[in-house]
Amino acid sequence: MVDFGGWEMPVYYTSILEEHHAVRRNVGLFDVSHMGEIDIRGPEALRLVNYAATNDAGRLVPGRAQYSALLYEHGGFVDDILVHMVAPDHYFLCVNAANQEKDYRHLQAINRFDAEVEFSSDRYVQLAIQGPRAEATIQKLTPVALGAIRYYHFVDGEVCGRPARIARTGYTGEDGFEIYIAPEGAVETWQAILEAGAEFSIRPCGLGARNTLRLEARMALYGHEIDASINPFEAELAWIVKLEKGDFHGRQALLKLKDSVRRKLVGFEMRGRGVARDGHPVYLDGRPAGWVTSGGPSPTLNKNIGLAYLPVAAAETGRLIHIGIRGHQIEALIVPTPFYKRGKS
Numbered sequence: 001m002v003d004f005g006g007w008e009m010p011v012y013y014t015s016i017l018e019e020h021h022a023v024r025r026n027v028g029l030f031d032v033s034h035m036g037e038i039d040i041r042g043p044e045a046l047r048l049v050n051y052a053a054t055n056d057a058g059r060l061v062p063g064r065a066q067y068s069a070l071l072y073e074h075g076g077f078v079d080d081i082l083v084h085m086v087a088p089d090h091y092f093l094c095v096n097a098a099n100q101e102k103d104y105r106h107l108q109a110i111n112r113f114d115a116e117v118e119f120s121s122d123r124y125v126q127l128a129i130q131g132p133r134a135e136a137t138i139q140k141l142t143p144v145a146l147g148a149i150r151y152y153h154f155v156d157g158e159v160c161g162r163p164a165r166i167a168r169t170g171y172t173g174e175d176g177f178e179i180y181i182a183p184e185g186a187v188e189t190w191q192a193i194l195e196a197g198a199e200f201s202i203r204p205c206g207l208g209a210r211n212t213l214r215l216e217a218r219m220a221l222y223g224h225e226i227d228a229s230i231n232p233f234e235a236e237l238a239w240i241v242k243l244e245k246g247d248f249h250g251r252q253a254l255l256k257l258k259d260s261v262r263r264k265l266v267g268f269e270m271r272g273r274g275v276a277r278d279g280h281p282v283y284l285d286g287r288p289a290g291w292v293t294s295g296g297p298s299p300t301l302n303k304n305i306g307l308a309y310l311p312v313a314a315a316e317t318g319r320l321i322h323i324g325i326r327g328h329q330i331e332a333l334i335v336p337t338p339f340y341k342r343g344k345s
Contacts (some may be wrong), residue, residue, distance in 0.1 A: 005034055006032060008324055011204045013206055016206070019203050020300070022209075023172050023213055026133045026201050026202065027130065027131035027134050028167065028172075028203050028204070029204050030127065030130065032124075032127070034097035035121075035157055036096065036108065038095060038103060039117075050246070052248070054068055054240050054250070055083065055241070055242055064081070064153050065152045067080070068080070069237065070256075071232075071249055071253075072250060073252075075225040075254050075257055077231075081094065081103070082094040093251045098223070100121055118190045122183075123183075124182070125181050125185075126179070127178070128171070128172075130169035130171075130174045130213075131172075132174065133200035134315070136200065137193065137200060137202060138166075142160075146168075150168065153166050154167035160185065164180065165181075167180075171214050172214060172217065173217025173338065212298065216298050216305070225294045232252070234263050234264060264309070264311075265336065266313040266334060266337075267305065267337035267338075268305065268308060269332060269339075270306070270323070270331075271330075271332055272331040274326075276306040277324070279292060280292040282309075282324070284322075292323060294307045295308075310334075317335060318334060319333070320332070
């Protein structure tokens with residue numbers, strides 16, 4: 001158990017390796033109640049969300065979600081978020097655990113619209129059921145036809161007879177669902193999911209497997225790939241920036257930055273012996289040129305992999321680089337990402 005964003009969280013229940021493989025091959029269950037939730041309601045809820053976030057919430061319809069970001073005025077990340085459109089006057093945001101109070105204050109500070117921002121984390125428990133057997137597991141516990149929920153869509157229904165928001169989203173690179181329920185039913189629902197998934201060898205999963213899974217899928221982690229000093233173009237997240245939608249917080253800075261990106265996030269595989277970790281220096285031709293944001297063994301690929309920032313001119317697939325590990329420069333190779341894609345491992 002470790003402290004994580006003020007929460008006491010399990011790194012693993014049995015082993016990181018076992019839990020990782022359970023998600024890739026069958027199904028895993030994560031308690032991610034540390035994540036934050038913010039509700040935005042009112043006649044101008046859409047205007048606030050579109051001003052606060054980089055993606056275009058105007059493209060959403062009720063029951064659809066999108067990946068987006070909150071930015072500072074200089075273009076760096078406040079946080080990366082999921083935006084769910086519940087109704088034309090109601091948007092539901094899922095935000096990172098350590099950032100939730102900061103995100104709430106940020107939204108309040110820039111709110112000049114006829115909309116209310118509610119910090120609602122205490123009203124939700126979030127459970128993530130991930131893996132190829134996730135749908136079969138949860139379908140036993142809900143009358144909602146899960147097969148009809150498309151990726152990045154959600155339904156407000158029931159799980160275990162209790163009201164639940166069921167979203168086909170996740171942070172593992174696998175199919176799966178994230179469900180939001182009231183805290184009162186959390187323990188019973190957790191146990192029911194484990195029982196429902198028993199025939200599929202379900203495993204409760206901790207932070208360790210969550211990290212190895214999201215790294216294989218090249219999903220950003222705040223404080224590693226993204227933070228206040230990084231902008232979306234550097235993080236290869238330009239696809240969640242819709243400059244054409246009109247004004248939003250940080251847009252003016254991005255307009256100046258988009259044609260002058262100096263560094264880029266790349267993926268690499270270790271060629272020499274050693275495991276890259278966040279903060280390790282990256283060398284080009286013997287000179288420091290960047291740093292590792294995340295790294296570790298890939299249980300699926302049986303390789304040591306990582307993500308790093310490098311100058312744009314050097315960020316070419318197939319280029320040899322070196323990672324500084326314990327005073328030694330160990331050879332690595334820039335490779336395409338994501339490292340793992342469902343059905344193509």
